[in-house]
Amino acid sequence: xxxxxxxxxxxxxxxxxxxxxxxxxxxxxxxxxxxxxxxxxxxxxxxxxxxxxxxxxxxxxxxxxxxxxxxxxxxxxxxxxxxxxxxxxxxxxxxxxxxxxxxxxxxxxxxxxxxxxxxxxxxxxxxxxxxxxxxxxxxxxxxxxxxxxxxxxxxxxxxxxxxxxxxxxxxxxxxxxxxxxxxxxxxxxxxxxxxxxxxxxxxxxxxxxxxxxxxxxxxxxxxxxxxxxxxxxxxxxxxxxxxxxxxxxxxxxxxxxxxxxxxxxxxxxxxxxxxxxxxxxxxxxxxxxxxxxxxxxxxxxxxxxxxxxxxxxxxxxxxxxxxxxxxxxxxxxxxxxxxxxxxxxxxxx
Numbered sequence: 437x438x439x440x441x442x443x444x445x446x447x448x449x450x451x452x453x454x455x456x457x458x459x460x461x462x463x464x465x466x467x468x469x470x471x472x473x474x475x476x477x478x479x480x481x482x483x484x485x486x487x488x489x490x491x492x493x494x495x496x497x498x499x500x501x502x503x504x505x506x507x508x509x510x511x512x513x514x515x516x517x518x519x520x521x522x523x524x525x526x527x528x529x530x531x532x533x534x535x536x537x538x539x540x541x542x543x544x545x546x547x548x549x550x551x552x553x554x555x556x557x558x559x560x561x562x563x564x565x566x567x568x569x570x571x572x573x574x575x576x577x578x579x580x581x582x583x584x585x586x587x588x589x590x591x592x593x594x595x596x597x598x599x600x601x602x603x604x605x606x607x608x609x610x611x612x613x614x615x616x617x618x619x620x621x622x623x624x625x626x627x628x629x630x631x632x633x634x635x636x637x638x639x640x641x642x643x644x645x646x647x648x649x650x651x652x653x654x655x656x657x658x659x660x661x662x663x664x665x666x667x668x669x670x671x672x673x674x675x676x677x678x679x680x681x682x683x684x685x686x687x688x689x690x691x692x693x694x695x696x697x698x699x700x701x702x703x704x705x706x707x708x709x710x711x712x713x714x715x716x717x718x719x720x721x722x723x724x725x726x727x728x729x730x731x732x733x734x735x736x737x738x739x740x741x742x743x744x745x746x747x748x749x750x751x752x753x754x755x756x757x758x759x760x761x762x763x764x765x766x767x768x769x770x771x772x773x774x775x776x777x778x779x780x781x782x783x784x785x
Contacts, residue, residue, distance in 0.1 A: 465537045465538070465541065465660065466537065466656065466657065466660045466662055468541060469537060469540055469541050469544065469653065469656035469657075469660075470653055470656070470657075472541065472544045472545060472548065473544055473649050473652050473653035473656065473676075474649070474653075474675055474676065474679045475544075475548060475679075476544050476547055476548050476551070476563070476567065476649055476652070477646060477649035477676050477679040477680050477683065478679045478680075478682060478683040478686075479548055479551040479552065479555075479563065479683065480551070480563040480645050480646075480648070480649065480680065480683060481511065481679065481680045481681065481682060481683015481684040481685075481686065482555075482683040482684065482686040483551050483554070483555050483561075483563050483683075483731075487641070487695055487730050487731050487733075487734040487735070488507045488511070488634065488637050488638045488641050488684070488730070488734075489503040489504055489506075489507045489634075489684075489692060490692045490695035490734070491630070491634065491695075491702060491707040491710055491711055491734070491738070492506075492630060492631070492634045492707060493692060494695075494702040494707065495627075495630060495702050495703055495704045495706070495707040497627045497630050497631060497634075497704055497707070498631065500692075503634070504684065504685060505685075506631070506634065506635055506638065507634070507638040507641075507684050508681050508684040508685045509638075509681075510635045510636075510638035510639040510642065511638050511639075511641055511642035511646075511680050511681055511684045512642060512677050512678070512680065512681035512684075513639055513642060514638065514639040514640060514641060514642025514643035514644075514646070515642035515643070515645075515646030515647075515673075515676060515677035515680045515681070516642075516673060516674070516677045517642075517643050518647070518668065518673065519643055519644065519647055519722040519723055519725065520722070520723065520724065520725025520726075521643075521644055521647035521648060521651065521722055521725055521726070521727045522647040522648070522650045522651040522654070522668050523651065523666060523725060524588065524592055524651065524725045524726070524727055525567070525568075525571070525647070525648050525650075525651025525652055525655065525727060526651040526652075526654045526655045526658070526666045526668075527655075527666045528585060528588045528592060528725065529568065529571055529572070529575075529584065529585055529588055529589055529592075529593070530571060530572075530575045530583055530584055530585065530655075531579075531583045531584075531585065532655060532658050532659070532666065534578075534579050534583040535575075535578075535583075535655055535658065535659040536578060536659050537656060537659050537660050538574075538578070538777060538780040538781060539574045539575060539577075539578040539579075539659070539777060540571075540574070540652060540655055540656040540659055541656070541780060542570070542573075542574040542577075542773045542774070542776040542777035542780050543567065543570035543571040543573070543574040543575075543652065543773050544567075544570065544652055544656075545570075545773065545776050546566070546569070546570035546573060546574065546769050546770070546772040546773025546774075546776055547563065547566040547567040547569070547570040547769055547773070549769075549772050549776075550566040550569070550570070550765065550768060550769040550772060551563055551566055554761060554765075559757060559758075559761045561731065561761040561762075561765050562729035562730075562731045562732055562761075562762070562765050563645065563648075563729075563731070564644075564645060564648055564727050564728065564729045564730070564731075565593075565597065565729055565762075565765040565766050565769070566765055566766075566769040567648050567649075567652060567727075567769070568589075568593055568648075568727060568766060568769075569765060569766035569767065569768065569769030569770040569773070570769045570770065570772070570773035571652070571773070572584060572589070572766070572770050573769065573770025573771060573772070573773035573774035573777075574773040574774060574776070574777045576770070576774060577773075577774040577777040577778065578777060592724075592725060592726050592727070593726070593727065593766075596721060596726040596728045597728065597729065597732075597762075597766075600717055600721060600726075600728045600729070600732065600733055600736075601729075601732040601733060601735065601736030601762070602736065603717055603736075604713055604714055604717050604732075604733045604734070604736035604737040604740065605736040605737065605739055605740035605743075606740065607713035607716070607717065607737070607740070608709050608710050608713040608714070608736070608737035608738070608739075608740030608741045608744075609740035609741070609743055609744050611709040611712065611713055611741075612705075612706065612709045612740065612741040612744035612745075613744045615705055615709060616744065616745075624704075626703075626704035626705040626707075626708050627704045629704070629708045630704045630707045630708040630711065633707070633708045633711035633712045633715065634707070634711050636711065636712070636715045637711045637714055637715040637718075637730075637734070638684075639715070640714075640715040640718040640719045640722065640730075641718065641730045642677070642680055643718075643719065643722045644718050644719075644721065644722040644727065644728065644730060645680065645730060646676045646677060646680040647722070647727070648727055649676045649679070649680070650668050650672050650673060650676045651668075653672050653676070654666060654667075654668050654669070654672060657669070657672075695734065695735065695738065698751055698754040699735065699738045699739055699742060699750065699751055699754050699755060699758075700738060700739065700741065700742025700745075700749050700750050700751065701742075701749065702738070702741075706738075706741040706742070709737075709740075709741045709744075710734065710737040710738045710740070710741045711734075711737070713737045713740070714730070714733040714734045714736075714737045717733055718730055718733055729762075732758070732762055735755075735758050739755055
C-alpha cells in the first residue's frame with residue numbers, strides 16, 4: 437500500500453471516528469435535555485403545586501397529606517391531556533428551525549435554577565414564566581431577536597401574564613361579594629364544595645403546567661433531529677405526567693406557608709371562591725394555548741377574596757413580594773439562561 441493510500445485510509449478513519457464522536461455527543465445532549473426537562477417538571481410540581489394545596493390546607497377541610505394526595509391525582513390526570521400550551525412552547529415562541537440543543541439545555545437549566553432560588557426564599561414565583569424567560573434568554577444569546585416570534589410572545593405570554601391575575605382577582609372578588617350578599621347560611625357545605633373546586637384547580641394546573649415541560653423536551657428532540665415534527669411523543673406525555681405527580685406529592689411547604697397564611701385569612705367559602713375563579717381562567721388559557729402562571733392566578737384570586745372583606749383583610753406586604761417576583765421572573769430567568777448558554781458554547785462548540 438502506497439503512502440498516499442495509507443494517508444487517505446487514515447483520513448477516512450479519523451473522519452468516521454469524528455462523526456461517531458459527534459453522534460455520541462449529540463445523543464448525550466439529547467439525553468441531558470430529556471432528563472433536565474423532567475427535573476424541571478418535577479420542580480414545577482413541588483413549586484407550583486403548593487398553590488393547588490395551599491387553600492384546602494389553610495381552610496383545614498382536609499389534612500395536608502390528603503390535600504397533596506388529591507392534588508397529585510388530579511395533576512397527573514390533567515397532565516395526560518394535551519392542550520395548545522405544549523405547541524406554544526415547542527414552536528410558538530422561537531423559530532424551531534433555528535433552535536439548538538445547547539439553547540434548549542440552557543433554557544431548562546436557567547428555569548430550574550430560578551425555581552430553586554425562589555423556592556428557597558419561599559417566594560411563589562412562576563415556573564411557567566421561568567421556562568419562558570429561560571427560552572427567550574437562551575434564544576437571544578444564540579441567534580438574536582430575529583429568531584424569537586415576538587407576536588406570540590406578546591399575545592400568548594406578556595398580555596396574559598398581566599391580565600390573568602387581574603382577571604382572577606376581579607372574578608374571585610365578585611364571586612366572594614355575591615356569596616356574602618346571598619348571606620349563605622350553610623357555610624359547612626362549602627367544605628365539600630371546596631374539595632371539588634380544589635380538585636378542579638389541580639386538574640387545570642396539570643393541564644397547563646405539565647404541557648410546558650412536554651413542549652421544551654419536544655423542542656430539544658426537534659433541535660437534535662430525533663423527531664421531524666412538533667407532535668408530542670406519547671412517552672414524553674407519560675413521563676411528564678408522572679414527574680408532575682411526583683413533584684406534587686413531594687410538596688413545597690415553604691410556598692404553601694406563604695400562599696395559605698400570609699395573604700389573607702381563608703375559610704372554606706373563601707377557598708372555594710378563590711379556587712373556582714383560578715381554575716376557570718387557567719382552563720380557558722390552556723385551550724387558547726397560553727402558558728399562564730397558576731402561581732399568579734391563585735395569588736390574585738386569594739387577594740381578591742380577601743379584598744371582598746375589605747382592604748385591611750389583605751396583607752399587602754406579601755402581595756407586594758409576589759408582584760415583584762411576577763415582574764422579575766422572565767428577565768431574571770432570561771439572564772441566567774443567557775449566561776449558561778455562553779458556558780455551553782465552550783462545551784458543545
